[in-house]
Structure formats: C-alpha cells, structure tokens
Amino acid sequence: MASKSKSNVVHPQHYNACGETAEDGTAVYEPIKVITDWGLGWGFDLGNAIKYLLRAKSKGKELEDLRKALWYLRHAEGIQQVGAPGEPHPTRCLVLPTAKSWRLTPRRTKVLENIAGGWPGMAADELERELDEGFPGWRDEV
Numbered sequence: 001m002a003s004k005s006k007s008n009v010v011h012p013q014h015y016n017a018c019g020e021t022a023e024d025g026t027a028v029y030e031p032i033k034v035i036t037d038w039g040l041g042w043g044f045d046l047g048n049a050i051k052y053l054l055r056a057k058s059k060g061k062e063l064e065d066l067r068k069a070l071w072y073l074r075h076a077e078g079i080q081q082v083g084a085p086g087e088p089h090p091t092r093c094l095v096l097p098t099a100k101s102w103r104l105t106p107r108r109t110k111v112l113e114n115i116a117g118g119w120p121g122m123a124a125d126e127l128e129r130e131l132d133e134g135f136p137g138w139r140d141e142v
Contacts, residue, residue: 095112108127108130
C-alpha cells in the first residue's frame with residue numbers, strides 16, 4: 001500500500017496516458033513538464049502546494065497530500081522565479097486568517113508563510129520537519 005501512495009505523488013500512471021515515453025519512463029508531454037516548459041510552473045507549483053497543504057487533513061489521505069505539497073515545493077525550487085526571490089507577495093497578509101480558518105498547525109502555518117514569502121525551499125524544509133514529527137518513517141516508504 002505504501003508504494004501505491006508514493007506512486008500517486010510522483011509521476012502517477014494516469015499522467016502517462018499520452019503514449020510518448022521519455023528515457024526516464026515518464027510521459028514526454030506529462031502535464032507538469034508542459035506547464036513548466038510553457039513558463040507557468042512557479043505559480044502552478046506554489047498553488048498546488050497550498051491546495052494540498054490546506055486540505056490534507058480533510059480528505060483521508062493526509063500523508064499522501066503532504067507528500068504532494070512537498071513535491072510541488074521542491075519542484076518550484078528548481079524553476080526560475082519571475083521577480084525577486086523572497087519578495088513578499090501582496091496576499092501575504094491573508095496567511096494567518098487562512099491558516100486559522102483551515103485550523104493549520106503552527107508548523108503548517110509557517111509553511112504557508114514561506115510560500116507566500118516566495119521561499120519554496122524553506123517551505124519544503126519546514127514541511128519535511130512536520131512529516132518527520134507526525135509520520136515517522138515516511139521517508140522509508142517506497
């Protein structure tokens with residue numbers, strides 16, 4: 001069951017439906033590759049990280065959703081950001097009301113603050129600490 005959870009996080013099978021396969025076994029036109037190639041990856045990644053972070057407790061797949069959030073944050077790290085890294089986003093003032101509304105833990109609130117601040121790497125590091133504390137052994141699952 002653990003392997004199914006992880007495969008749902010990184011390159012799920014249904015994303016390889018186009019048929020053309022790259023050398024690494026993933027689809028040539030996998031959606032994330034298209035989004036990144038079109039220059040839309042930074043915002044897409046951060047938006048998806050927020051989505052998975054906020055609803056992780058409410059879907060019944062908390063660990064899988066937190067892994068997805070982490071994957072998107074790490075992916076965003078590797079994309080050239082438009083604008084200055086760390087430049088506060090205009091919606092940063094909405095972080096605390098959002099976190100309170102979704103009843104996020106203090107650490108998940110910090111993840112959200114780092115996303116809004118333009119620091120996906122710091123957000124990912126914080127989320128990894130949350131996973132280490134809440135889901136011992138999560139790194140060992142294949």
